[in-house]
Amino acid sequence: QVQFVESGGDLVQPGGSLRLSCAASGFTFSSSTMNWYRQAPGKEREWVATITSRGTVTNYADSVKGRFTISRDNAKNSVYLQMNSLKLEDTAVYYCRSPAFASWGQGTQVTVSS
Numbered sequence: 459q460v461q462f463v464e465s466g467g468d469l470v471q472p473g474g475s476l477r478l479s480c481a482a483s484g485f486t487f488s489s490s491t492m493n494w495y496r497q498a499p500g501k502e503r504e505w506v507a508t509i510t511s512r513g514t515v516t517n518y519a520d521s522v523k524g525r526f527t528i529s530r531d532n533a534k535n536s537v538y539l540q541m542n543s544l545k546l547e548d549t550a551v552y553y554c555r556s557p558a559f560a561s562w563g564q565g566t567q568v569t570v571s572s
């Protein structure tokens with residue numbers, strides 16, 4: 459059974475930082491591209507970042523480029539999202555997922571507020 463478990467979300471002030479983690483199971487993680495997505499209140503879910511299976515290529519949405527960094531540890535079946543210089547508009551539930559599967563995790567809430 460494919461599963462994604464996100465963690466690390468919190469309430470943070472504008473300009474602050476957070477590191478999200480995602481533990482994956484039920485498939486060959488080391489062979490899978492991984493994505494982070496987010497869904498803000500009242501908005502559709504949007505793609506945030508991608509990392510290829512070996513971590514050699516990363517891509518980011520324009521809205522987070524230069525502030526967020528995606529990384530992975532294949533030995534731990536985990537993918538991470540380091541978020542710096544957080545803005546109010548980064549408030550959302552964040553999800554990780556492999557595009558090869560339909561499953562979604564429960565997400566982790568990030569709230570940026572003063």
